[in-house]
Amino acid sequence: KDSGGTSNNAGSSGTAASGCKLADKPPAAAASSSTAGDGTKVDGSALKVGLAYDIGGRGDASFNDSAAAGLDKAKTDLGLKADAVKELTAAPNEAEDAKQTRLRQLATEGYNPIVAVGFAYAESLKVVAPQFPDVKFAIVDGAVDGATNVTPLVFAEEQGSFLVGVIAAYQSKACHVGFVGGVDIPLIQKFEAGYAQGAKAAAPDIKLEKKYLTPAGDFTGFQDPAKGQVVGQGQVEAGADVLYQAAGASGKGVFAAAKAGNAKAIGVDSDQYNQPTVAESKDVIVSSMLKRVDVAVFDFVKAVAKNDLASLPKVFDLKVDGVGYATSGGKIDADLAAVLEGYKAQIIAGKITVSDKPSS
Amino acid sequence: MTALAEAPLTVVPPQRKRKIPGWALGMIGVAGAIALLSTTSYLTGVPQLTSTGTIQTAVRLALPILLAGLGGLWAERAGVVNIGLEGMMIMGTWGAAWAGYQWGPWAALIAAAVFGALGGLLHAIATVTFGVNHIVSGVAINLLGAGLTKYLSTLLFFPISHNPRESPAVPKFDTYSAGGLSDWLGSLEADQRVGISDVAGILRGLVTGVSPLTMLAVVFVVGSYLVLWRTRFGLRLRSCGENPTAAESLGVNVYLYKYAAVVMSGALAGVGGAALVLNPGNPGYLEGQTNGRGFIGLAAMIFGNWRPGGLLGGAALFGYADGLQLRSGGKTFLALIYGAVLLLAVLVVWQLVRRRWFAAATGIVAAGLLYGVYYSVDEVPSELTAYAPHLVTLVVLAVASQRLRMPAADGVVYRRG
Amino acid sequence: MGKLRGNLLPPALAILFSALLCGIALVVSGANPLRAFGAMVSQVGEGTTAVDIVNSTGVYYIAALAVAIGFQMNLFNIGVEGQYRVAAVVAAVFGGSVALPPGIHALAIILVAAVTGALWAAIPAILKVTRGVNEVISTIMMNGLALGLAAYLIRADVFGELRGNNIRTPEIPSSGWVPGIPLGSSGTVFGLVFLAAALGIGYWVMMNRTRFGFELRASGESSTAAAAGGVSAKKMILVAMLLSGAIAGLVSMPEILGRDHTYNLNFPAGIGFSGIAVALLGRNHPGGIALGALLWAFLDKSGLALDNVGVSREIVTIMQGAIVLSVVVAYEVVRRYELAAEQRRVGRQLGTVEPVGGAA
Amino acid sequence: MSSSTSADLPAAIGDPEGPPAVVLSGITKRFPGVVANSDVHLSVRVGEVHALCGENGAGKSTLMKILYGMQQPDEGTIDVAGERVHFRTPADAIKVGIGMVHQHFMLADNLTVQENVVLGAEALHGIGGKARKRILELAGRTGLSVDPGVLVERLGVADRQRVEILKVLYRGAKVIILDEPTAVLVPQEVDELFATLRGMQEQGFTFLFISHKLDEVRAIADSVTVIRRGTTVGTADPKAVSSRQLAEMMVGSELPSPETRESTVTDREVLRVEGLALVAQEGTRPVLDGIDLVVRSGEVVGIAGVEGNGQTELVETIMGMRRASAGHVVLVDAEGNAKDLVKLGTLARREAGIGYVPEDRHRQGLLLTQPLWANRILGYQTRRPTAKGAWLDIAGAKQDTQRIVEEFDVRTPGIDVAAAALSGGNQQKLVVGRELSGDPVLLIASHPTRGVDVGAQALIWDEIKRARAAGLAVLLISADLDELIGLSDTIKVMLRGRLVADADPNTVTPEDLGSAMTGAGSTSDAVAALDTPVDEEGER
Ligand SMILES: Nc1ncnc2c1ncn2[C@@H]1O[C@H](COP(=O)(O)OP(=O)(O)OP(=O)(O)O)[C@@H](O)[C@H]1O
Ligand SMILES: Nc1ncnc2c1ncn2[C@@H]1O[C@H](COP(=O)(O)OP(=O)(O)OP(=O)(O)O)[C@@H](O)[C@H]1O
Ligand SMILES: [Mg+2]
């Protein structure tokens, strides 16, 4: 009988336990302060908010859930009434007009603002938004050219991924890290690009494994933990000892592979250390790249309530805490935290620009 | 009637003497495959082809396919085409998660079998009792299986997992390794000696981190062979797939055996679904988790010529190709192309010996083309390697289809009387 | 009269049976079935749902015709799914990269789509004819390969272009669009819905009035009798498969030329499989398929309304599965009954029902 | 009835002085549209060979299937050895010692002889070595000399027949039903079979024997029961009645005869086959080998041969349904233009003027669920009156179907009924009518009257003779040697894919033909061996 997680990783070459030769640490950050919390109480009780989720909807433990959290926060903080909220969810493989119908339905029932969660709604909004010029729409992860009543809520995933790349470099004993993407689409490539750049910045000699589970268009890559596990295991055996996944539900397989191979893992989107569905492997999760869809949704609703959409950032990036990293589980010590804050400050200050396209 | 016995009255195809028994042929095939892989691995410098991890992965990926394929085998040996395996597998994943969450992995296994069997029962009612076209019924069952599980998980899993498309985590089986043997093989593999290391890697992959489910699957394969080919039950079941009218005329209750076979088929497919849930990496049920594996199982069964041993080979090939592309991507895929060139070369020589000029020429052209690809491309685009298993299946079927022999009454709607 | 009854009774019974089944499921899960069904029906009047149903009927109709051509001769083209996807990409790429006069441009795109679909279907057809490869398996494999090919073709470094987080083919200029019938706030009916209707008529004429249709049906009914009657099975397989593929290639044309003007990552999947179900519902008859497509589209589109009344939308999928299964069972039962009735009728008319006594 | 060897008398059926082995009384069985059996009475004594005669569709097979438990009677009772029995499945009938050899082989090709034999009777000796031993013991009695481990697909017809009998023996049956066992056998094989039956009869076996060949019935049977249109007409002593009397009992009228009066043979060649060869898909052994054949206008050339010697393949190769590996098929049309068809497809050959009556009307001749007029189109989908160019001419097809129905006396309520609703004979009349409609120069007729009742048979013979007189060339394949001798102007004997002998229909007897067909050599001047001797090496 196998005693769980002691299987040797044959591939991890001689450098084991020695860690990376690290680059110079960035200058310590000046005590950064978040821009949030400007004190004034905003009243949103008059709003009727509609949410159109992407596949998965509330409860997907991923970005839909995160959007839901933003909505819930608006309920408590802005006084949004529970019955003044409507949430609808997309079905897998549905046609374009189903998305349009969903948005239109919310609009005709008087919901305003309406948040579309996921770039899949971009094409539909292009059609629907002009039909309801008075309704304020927002789209998470996307933008609609030329529609003035659609607020894009986009994130600098590459910046957050940069920081977890740094974490990976500092945590890796073999100086060899891995990235597992769910589906090979531009959005996920942003994660890869930032991660690779961050890891390289912290440890120029670092080796990187990367793999996408399925090519663009085949979205089963977000739904196949078995494949995630295989790829994760492959990367561990190739020598990687910190794995970063941006693979939706398939990420669970990556965590399991990391656990079985005595490696570490980095979660994505929300703080996965605290997520019940991956509780089994929580001890290997050193951090998660946070994509604060909840912040964006909340800020958007708040801005609508204040009638001040211009105050919203163009991109939810490190500066506005739109992205970040999680520290739950206590795997990030004070030294590393200082380093991370240093990099963060440099990125915010524009001294480091993080590319959103993988280099190769 | 002695005089008659001497004069052959009909144009009988000459009796081909099978000098070599099936199992030996299988062993030779396996040995050949290992030799081919280790040569390729040596010549291209890609050790992943035969590493422990690759083999372990192949086993894991092959498992659900193998079980689904076995399900297909049972049904088709009794003459019922089961394209609804995918739906039955989905029902299995759901059942496994539902019971496994509450009562542990063994309960999961049983529940998966029961749920799959229910799908099989439905297929049997439609095809055997009502004489519906088998493909048609299968398509409908796939729809139904997907719908039912979605509905049930919204109903039952959502309150616990807070996700309508997912179950709560399900406890898993422990895995087992052949301790000393595994370590010894590991040291052999690490030696990097041509051939020996390869064989050691492959063997080690087979004895390390084995789940009880894998052992069970092996038991099922051997058991299916024994039951179907060595017992009276199996003989009767197969006779329903070969000539149901004849079977009925000898007092075999064809409907009953068809029902038994199709229900068994569903149960096996269900267990295949359980393998997905209980495999490492899967917390539990997840919508869309089967991802077409039921269909692949069917392909593996056809590939295996409706025999358990062949099916094992087909599932292994699929698991291997998929594992390889997932673990190491385009580079190893190129190595495989190189391996295919080697294989073709061997085949060409064989055809030349047998004076089959046309076949040999075709082989040379194909080998040339493949070698051209190998030579000119650095890495195959990941979009294409992702479906390497599909491509391999297609190519292998194209090459081997004419040697395949399905049960004579497979897919034929049978009516009593 | 009897014929009509034989054709209409089974589906009516099946729908009733399935509705009953789903009603029970709803009651068991604590929902009110009448309210659910009521919501679905009233949804038709909402917003653009009615138009969406019509548009979607057209798409399903084309897919089902493609499937039905094969079914007529017991050829199971499970590959419509892959055929329409590959055709859509190639046609979209073609349409977006050539400049042609209006009308001709659209026609050329449609032609390219049909040819591409046919070529993709040609592979399993040739494998079946020359190598005896079962088309069910080969077309399933081809569906996988189609996903891969489509993903490759829309790579930004091949034919695709990035749009925010989406990837798509270059937009087809308006000369290649097929205008629809705008119905104001109720939406726009795709112009190519009429293509679907025309295909249906063509299909009927071909099946019932031409030599080719006769040969196709003869091969389906009895391949041995067809062979003795001079119908070449191989030729029929090849032609039927190519024709089926060509029609499959047109499946996404209404949407691409009428609304999207590009192929992107949100391309709907699964229409091919729905097509199989619809063809079964309509019993390969062009009129029946139209009704089946309408029913399917209705269930799909008004199923969105179930979210409003707090009922899981998945009940619709169950209903669809149950309808297909019960409709084929019902057809089979009725077919048996009618054959027996016909034999009885002939027997009565020829007076063989009562034998000529025991006259020795 | 466990492992009783066939040498002991079974407990239930044994005593010749006791009650009859089988008594069927008042059996009625209805199918949709037809009453197959109506108040049938039949009594079979222990140890006798009881023959059952009747036209096609008279209900013989149905009656036997009822006795064997395959079908349940609507009315009536069955007594076996004096005891009332109710069979729900064949297993019940097997249990009381009834066995049946069916009209059509009931064998699974892809299973071995042993598997076929033990299937369903595994309880007796298992499925392994013991069963094998028992099979070898019994095999001698039936003359079967193959290894029980070979696949049935490797066996010829006669051996398959033996396996069928072996199956029955293995189950320890004492009452054996033989439904047309001789249909596929040549006279010599029939004699062998009869010798076997007589031997077994002495050991106490009881036989129910069905045959359309009345001479055979008179040769083997101890008593004969005649069935007409589902009812028993009476029982007779076969030694006391002539074949003709028997036949008239069956039909209730005069018997037709296939004899042709005067020769209409001309010297204009219509079909010339040269060196035709066909190689089966696997293996290199030719199925057809160097076939040379000429059919002239007004001539009927008959091909005799034991089933499975390549007649089917010859016809299908001439029709283009199989690709010849060598040779020529030259057809001369009415204008005298010769054309080699060997590269053309079936349709082109039909268009060139060949009519084709296939051997199996259900599988090859008809679209069973389609109306009669649609069946008229099959094979003529490119020609008037059923088609105009690429378009079907449905009105034309209906009209011409109506003509055939009238001219050929097809008994049907209309041309819109499905072909499946017609009886076999009427279906065949439709097929023959269709194939004589396209102004053919050559008719290829495979078993044109197989399984067709006497009335339809006479009509079909008449039509063929009429067309022949009008100059049609006919290639006739038939297993019915009387038909072959009666209709043909020339007979050729086919053996193992070759034409090995010519026979003169004016002088040859069925026995002569039979021995030529089995390769036993010519025993008569009427059969002249051709100069291509049988290739002995081909026997392996
Ligand atoms: N399963 C069935 N369903 C409907 N009709 C049937 C069925 N079996 C037989 N019949 C009909 O019953 C009648 C008797 O058929 P049966 O096969 O018993 O005749 P038979 O005397 O054996 O003829 P043959 O000499 O051709 O063997 C026929 O008219 C046939 O059409
Ligand atoms: N199993 C069956 N189910 C339905 N109808 C049947 C069945 N068997 C026979 N029949 C019907 O019985 C009629 C003739 O059958 P059958 O084969 O017994 O006729 P036949 O005169 O003996 O000719 P044949 O030589 O072709 O058998 C047809 O109408 C046929 O469709
Ligand atoms: Mg008959």
Ligand SMILES: [Mg+2]
């Ligand atoms: Mg009969």
